[in-house]
Amino acid sequence: xxxxxxxxxxxxxxxxxxxxxxxxxxxxxxxxxxxxxxxxxxxxxxxxxxxxxxxxxxxxxxxxxxxxxxxxxxxxxxxxxxxxxxxxxxxxxxxxxxxxxxxxxxxxxxxxxxxxxxxxxxxxxxxxxxxxxxxxxxxxxxxxxxxxxxxxxxxxxxxxxxxxxxxxxxxxxxxxxxxxxxxxxxxxxxxxxxxxxxxxxxxxxxxxxxxxxxxxxxxxxxxxxxxxxxxxxxxxxxxxxxxxxxxxxxxxxxxxxxxxxxxxxxxxxxxxxxxxxxxxxxxxxxxxxxxxxxxxxxxxxxxxxxxxxxxxxxxxxxxxxxxxxxxxxxxxxxxxxxxxxx
Amino acid sequence: xxxxxxxxxxxxxxxxxxxxxxxxxxxxxxxxxxxxxxxxxxxxxxxxxxxxxxxxxxxxxxxxxxxxxxxxxxxxxxxxxxxxxxxxxxxxxxxxxxxxxxxxxxxxxxxxxxxxxxxxxxxxxxxxxxxxxxxxxxxxxxxxxxxxxxxxxxxxxxxxxxxxxxxxxxxxxxxxxxxxxxxxxxxxxxxxxxxxxxxxxxxxxxxxxxxxxxxxxxxxxxxxxxxxxxxxxxxxxxxxxxxxxxxxxxxxxxxxxxxxxxx
Numbered sequence: 001x002x003x004x005x006x007x008x009x010x011x012x013x014x015x016x017x018x019x020x021x022x023x024x025x026x027x028x029x030x031x032x033x034x035x036x037x038x039x040x041x042x043x044x045x046x047x048x049x050x051x052x053x054x055x056x057x058x059x060x061x062x063x064x065x066x067x068x069x070x071x072x073x074x075x076x077x078x079x080x081x082x083x084x085x086x087x088x089x090x091x092x093x094x095x096x097x098x099x100x101x102x103x104x105x106x107x108x109x110x111x112x113x114x115x116x117x118x119x120x121x122x123x124x125x126x127x128x129x130x131x132x133x134x135x136x137x138x139x140x141x142x143x144x145x146x147x148x149x150x151x152x153x154x155x156x157x158x159x160x161x162x163x164x165x166x167x168x169x170x171x172x173x174x175x176x177x178x179x180x181x182x183x184x185x186x187x188x189x190x191x192x193x194x195x196x197x198x199x200x201x202x203x204x205x206x207x208x209x210x211x212x213x214x215x216x217x218x219x220x221x222x223x224x225x226x227x228x229x230x231x232x233x234x235x236x237x238x239x240x241x242x243x244x245x246x247x248x249x250x251x252x253x254x255x256x257x258x259x260x261x262x263x264x265x266x267x268x269x270x271x272x273x274x275x276x277x278x279x280x281x282x283x284x285x286x287x288x289x290x291x292x293x294x295x296x297x298x299x300x301x302x303x304x305x306x307x308x309x310x311x312x313x314x315x316x317x318x319x320x321x322x323x324x325x326x327x328x329x330x331x332x333x334x335x336x337x338x339x340x341x342x
Numbered sequence: 343x344x345x346x347x348x349x350x351x352x353x354x355x356x357x358x359x360x361x362x363x364x365x366x367x368x369x370x371x372x373x374x375x376x377x378x379x380x381x382x383x384x385x386x387x388x389x390x391x392x393x394x395x396x397x398x399x400x401x402x403x404x405x406x407x408x409x410x411x412x413x414x415x416x417x418x419x420x421x422x423x424x425x426x427x428x429x430x431x432x433x434x435x436x437x438x439x440x441x442x443x444x445x446x447x448x449x450x451x452x453x454x455x456x457x458x459x460x461x462x463x464x465x466x467x468x469x470x471x472x473x474x475x476x477x478x479x480x481x482x483x484x485x486x487x488x489x490x491x492x493x494x495x496x497x498x499x500x501x502x503x504x505x506x507x508x509x510x511x512x513x514x515x516x517x518x519x520x521x522x523x524x525x526x527x528x529x530x531x532x533x534x535x536x537x538x539x540x541x542x543x544x545x546x547x548x549x550x551x552x553x554x555x556x557x558x559x560x561x562x563x564x565x566x567x568x569x570x571x572x573x574x575x576x577x578x579x580x581x582x583x584x585x586x587x588x589x590x591x592x593x594x595x596x597x598x599x600x601x602x603x604x605x
Contacts, residue, residue: 084437132490223431226401228451229424
């Protein structure tokens, strides 16, 4: 608790600097081929084509990458703290899938425009059901295996529900649009998306940060934490709602982006140790860096120029990196025994 | 049966009952713990010892009345309760590979503003707990790299760091070798001598006879005996409650029950 935290402060400063660099890069890079000088001028005065491109295309995209990455990184760290398990991650609990099912329902039936509050609200509701269900199941003593199997069940069910919605969608064009949106992308988002999601992200951060001391006390198990004065039920409720707000809003504006919440805390633990309260801030910054970097990468990776969808989907990139990472973590968990699983 | 010395009682429970999944696990238990006294709770598996301890610690809802230092338990906030009662659950789990000093510092959770850096009091309490348990040389080690005996001491140090007036320990000697069992027992006695009311669940009747000031015996959810080790650990009671034939042998360290055979 009070050993030299220079390591951690250093890491936080370094990560913040990295975020600034990544944000600048993200504003400079894009298919329009603006020079850095033009992009900078566009950002500052907002005039001309460069101004429009940087301010209304690249800026929202960059802000969303930072916000969503931070939210997912923090959500992963908080869930892991609550469940005392380094493999907890919203995507493995079917949260993005369930949020996507909720959001696609609203979009497919034209209940709301893509930038209305109804989309994040439906997404949050979906995420709340899956995360709430999972935490209820994983609650007291369920093993890691049971938790992951239940997550798989939630994800499959939500996937099937989404497929059903696509099948029954009134317009085939809407179905195609939803299918692409589900893959997770930050392309062509506007500042409206930022403003819609921001309050939910802020609420998510507040709820999750209020429980930092509880994550630390939970290291000793639920009974010991309760005896130390932690209100376990309240903590559980706040984390479930916080993660649902964050993931639901993220999915509503950017589709399903997974595994940031798994990878970010894990990377951070190597530098700051395992104390679940000390992991949260660096995990949040790392999440933001990971997603911004991934979103820069999809703009640089060449795709088939004849295809209509020109860019790789960022959700595809995070999953392609995240799933092998997850398998590797399971592999090392197995090697070191079942210590963290019960 | 219960010696009531309300003035000196650190904790008094009256008519305590606990139901789990509609089954009565603890029925009408009344007891009091006194400052400076080391009390041992004995009983066969499934007698309800752990449930009773959890109820006393306030982590499990129970019917009946519990008073801490003269105040009803339910009038205390979670933090106030946590400052007065330190509870050591079975098994000494630590879910993350944290270093020993950080784990022990968790005992300060009820005192500290958990978002602020630790105060001088916090540091002093943690250092004292590390010293009392002989853990200073291991302070920077990860708990996951420690032996069972060392982990048991870490768990105890964490509970001591709270500086609560009541310590409830559930099988603190579980799966320890004989030497470490003695180390832990001596520590608990020391803690009691410094003015804490200590209640520990044990399975070893000989250890209880040797170290306890007072013994509580539990059977099928009820407290069936409460008194000095000599009064409670008799061949008769051991036969009825544990189903074991025992002989009591006077030794230099007390009247120790020798267990002969299951009845």
